[in-house]
Amino acid sequence: MSGEDFTRVPPQDLDAEQAVLGAMLLSKDAILEAIEIVTSADFYRPAHATVFDTVCSMAVRGEPCDPITVGGQLDQDGNLARVGGASYLHDLVQAVPTAANAEYYAERVRDLALLRGVIEAGTRAVASGFAADGDPQEIAERAVADMQAARDRGLADRDAPPVDLVDFLAQADDEPDWVIPGVLARWDRLMVTAGEGGGKSLMLRQILMRAAAGLHPFKRARIRPVKVLLVDVENSADQARPWLRRMAAAAAEEGAPIPAGRVTVEIPDRGLDLTNPADRSWLARRVERVKPDLIAIGPLYKLALGNPNEEETARGLMSALEMLRTVSGGAALLIEAHSPHAAPGVKRRDLRPIGSSLWLRWPEFGFGLSPANGMGAEELRLMDWLPWRGSRSVRDWPAQFYEGATWPWTPVEQAGTAPIPAGTLTEEQAVAAGLIPAQSEQPEFWDDRQIG
Known part of the structure; x- marks a missing residue:
C-alpha cells in the first residue's frame, strides 16, 4: 500500500452535514428524523458535531431550536465562537433547500461516516498485519471485531429484539389510519391510468372533492372531511375551474358544502x-403550508422533463413524490398517468402507465379505466375499473363506472349492474343483453350510512 493511500481525504460531504443541521434548525420533524439516523460522531467536522449535540439536548428539554436559541445555548456553553459564530448558524439555515429532505441528508452523512469507519478499521488491520504484533489468529479476530464495530457504530444496542413467528401472529392487526374509510389510508399511493380523454382527471378530482366535502367517493355515505390538494400540470385554470365549480355545487346539493x-x-x-x-x-x-390529508397530482409524464422510459428519470420523480408524502405527514397520494396506445388488432389497450417499469411496482394500488364491452356500454360510457398491479391490501373498490349526471362518474359495485339512463336502452333490453341483472337481483350499492 502506497503512502498516498494514507494521506487521502476521508469520505465526507460538508454540504450534507450543513443541510442536516440547517433542517434541524428549521423543523421539529427534521430533528426527530435526524436523531434516528445519525449521531454526533457521524459528522466529519467537529463544529457540526457540537451544533448537533446542542440541538438534540435542547430538543430533549422541550426548548425551541432555531438559530437564535441555539446560538444562545452555544454561547452559554462557551462553544459559539468554536462553531463559527452566530452568523454560521444562519448560514446553515440558508444552506438547506428544504427541511423535507432531512432524512436524505442524514442518510448521506451516516453512510459516509460508515465508510470512514471501514477505512479506519482497515488501516488498523493493515498496520497490525505488518507489525506482526501478537498471535496471527488474534490479529485476524481483532480486525473482524473492528470491522463489525465500524458497521454497527454502537447502533446494535438500539435494535429491537428478533420477533418469533408465534409472537408475531399473536399481535393484533392495526386498524389503518384512514383518509377515506375502506379505500385509502395515510401513506397510500393510488395510480390511475387511462387513454387520452379517458376520464382519469375527472376521476381523481371527484375522489378529491367528495373527500373534502365529507362524502365517500363511491357511496352515498358520509365520512370525516379531509384537507386536500390538487396539483394539475396539464389543464389551465380556465379548463379546471368549471369542473371544480360543478363538483362543489354537487356536494352542496348533497348537503355537504365544501368550506374555505x-x-x-x-x-x-x-x-x-x-x-x-x-x-x-x-x-x-x-x-408544508397546506398539510393536506390527500393529494392528487399529474399527469405523470408532465412532472419531469427527462425521458419517462429511463430509470434515472423515474427514480428522481419517485423521490420527489415520496418527499410530498413526507412533508405532508403521510398524505395519501393520487397520481394520474397515461397508458400506451392500443396495439394494432388489440381491442383493449394496455393499462399500465407509460414510462419506466419501476412504476409497476411503486404504488400500493394501480387501476385503469377501460371502455367496457356489451350492448349499451358505449351509450352509457360504461368503464371497467381494472387493476394493472396486485393490490397490497384489500380495499373496497367498485368494478365499473358509468358517466354520471351530477358527478362525472357513478360507481357500480359489480360488473354489469349499471342503471340505464333515459333515452338509451329499455330496462328489458339491458337485462336481455346481460348488461344489468333483473330488478330482483340488483344489488344495493348506494346507501346513506355514516362511515368513519
Whole structure:
C-alpha cells in the first residue's frame, strides 16, 4: 500500500452535514428524523458535531431550536465562537433547500461516516498485519471485531429484539389510519391510468372533492372531511375551474358544502419538473403550508422533463413524490398517468402507465379505466375499473363506472349492474343483453350510512 493511500481525504460531504443541521434548525420533524439516523460522531467536522449535540439536548428539554436559541445555548456553553459564530448558524439555515429532505441528508452523512469507519478499521488491520504484533489468529479476530464495530457504530444496542413467528401472529392487526374509510389510508399511493380523454382527471378530482366535502367517493355515505390538494400540470385554470365549480355545487346539493380552507388548487403556469431542485422545493413549501390529508397530482409524464422510459428519470420523480408524502405527514397520494396506445388488432389497450417499469411496482394500488364491452356500454360510457398491479391490501373498490349526471362518474359495485339512463336502452333490453341483472337481483350499492 502506497503512502498516498494514507494521506487521502476521508469520505465526507460538508454540504450534507450543513443541510442536516440547517433542517434541524428549521423543523421539529427534521430533528426527530435526524436523531434516528445519525449521531454526533457521524459528522466529519467537529463544529457540526457540537451544533448537533446542542440541538438534540435542547430538543430533549422541550426548548425551541432555531438559530437564535441555539446560538444562545452555544454561547452559554462557551462553544459559539468554536462553531463559527452566530452568523454560521444562519448560514446553515440558508444552506438547506428544504427541511423535507432531512432524512436524505442524514442518510448521506451516516453512510459516509460508515465508510470512514471501514477505512479506519482497515488501516488498523493493515498496520497490525505488518507489525506482526501478537498471535496471527488474534490479529485476524481483532480486525473482524473492528470491522463489525465500524458497521454497527454502537447502533446494535438500539435494535429491537428478533420477533418469533408465534409472537408475531399473536399481535393484533392495526386498524389503518384512514383518509377515506375502506379505500385509502395515510401513506397510500393510488395510480390511475387511462387513454387520452379517458376520464382519469375527472376521476381523481371527484375522489378529491367528495373527500373534502365529507362524502365517500363511491357511496352515498358520509365520512370525516379531509384537507386536500390538487396539483394539475396539464389543464389551465380556465379548463379546471368549471369542473371544480360543478363538483362543489354537487356536494352542496348533497348537503355537504365544501368550506374555505378545505381544498387547495395549484396549477403552475410554467409547468413543473420535480427532478429540478427549484421546482421540487417550491412544491414542498406549498405542501408544508397546506398539510393536506390527500393529494392528487399529474399527469405523470408532465412532472419531469427527462425521458419517462429511463430509470434515472423515474427514480428522481419517485423521490420527489415520496418527499410530498413526507412533508405532508403521510398524505395519501393520487397520481394520474397515461397508458400506451392500443396495439394494432388489440381491442383493449394496455393499462399500465407509460414510462419506466419501476412504476409497476411503486404504488400500493394501480387501476385503469377501460371502455367496457356489451350492448349499451358505449351509450352509457360504461368503464371497467381494472387493476394493472396486485393490490397490497384489500380495499373496497367498485368494478365499473358509468358517466354520471351530477358527478362525472357513478360507481357500480359489480360488473354489469349499471342503471340505464333515459333515452338509451329499455330496462328489458339491458337485462336481455346481460348488461344489468333483473330488478330482483340488483344489488344495493348506494346507501346513506355514516362511515368513519
